[in-house]
Amino acid sequence: MTDNRLNRRTAIVTGLAALATPSLINAQEAPKSTRRNASAFKTQHWSDHFDSLGKGCIVADISSRALHYWDADGETYILFPSSVPQTEDMTKRGYTEVVRKAEHPSWTPTASMRERDPDLPQRIEGGAPGNPLGTRAMYLSWPAYLIHGTHDTRKIGRKSSSGCIGLYNEHVETLFDKVPVGTQVLLL
Structure with missing residues (x-):
C-alpha cells in the first residue's frame, strides 16, 4: 500500500x-x-538635474508621467504619478521655479484653451464643482503653467492636460505643504 x-x-x-x-x-x-508599468517610476537623484538642493527640487518627468520631489536637506524624496500635457506642442520643458501657491485656486482658461473649446466658462471659482485645478496649485515662473490637483482621477498617469502637471488632490496637498516658494522645478 x-x-x-x-x-x-x-x-x-x-x-x-x-x-x-x-x-x-x-x-x-x-x-x-x-516594458512594464513599474519601470516608468524609476527613482532619480536630484544631483542628476540640479547643482544644489536650494529650497528643494521638483523634477516632472513627462515621458514617465511622474513627479519627483526632494526637500532642502535631501532627506525627503517623494515620487508621485502625474498627468502630463496632451501633445508635445503643449509641453514646455526646462528649468523654472515655484513662484506662488494657492489653496482652492480659481481657474481661468487660456486663450488657446478657449480657441480649442469655445464652450469653456470664462472662469471657475476655487472650490467650485468642475474646477480642473483641484484643491491646490503651485504656479511656475512660466505663465499659465502649474502643478495642481485634480478631481478627475482618470487623468493621472495620462496625457490629459493643456500643459500643466496634474496630481491626485491628496498628493498635491502633501506636496503643497512641503514646497516653499522658490523651489526649483525641471520639466523634462
Whole structure:
C-alpha cells in the first residue's frame, strides 16, 4: 500500500511538473526589452538635474508621467504619478521655479484653451464643482503653467492636460505643504 501511495504522488507531481514546464520555459525566454508599468517610476537623484538642493527640487518627468520631489536637506524624496500635457506642442520643458501657491485656486482658461473649446466658462471659482485645478496649485515662473490637483482621477498617469502637471488632490496637498516658494522645478 505504501508503494501505491508513493507512486500516485509521484505520478501527480510529475504530471503537474510536465504541465508547468512550457510556462516556465516561456517565462525564462521573455525578451529583456519587455516594458512594464513599474519601470516608468524609476527613482532619480536630484544631483542628476540640479547643482544644489536650494529650497528643494521638483523634477516632472513627462515621458514617465511622474513627479519627483526632494526637500532642502535631501532627506525627503517623494515620487508621485502625474498627468502630463496632451501633445508635445503643449509641453514646455526646462528649468523654472515655484513662484506662488494657492489653496482652492480659481481657474481661468487660456486663450488657446478657449480657441480649442469655445464652450469653456470664462472662469471657475476655487472650490467650485468642475474646477480642473483641484484643491491646490503651485504656479511656475512660466505663465499659465502649474502643478495642481485634480478631481478627475482618470487623468493621472495620462496625457490629459493643456500643459500643466496634474496630481491626485491628496498628493498635491502633501506636496503643497512641503514646497516653499522658490523651489526649483525641471520639466523634462
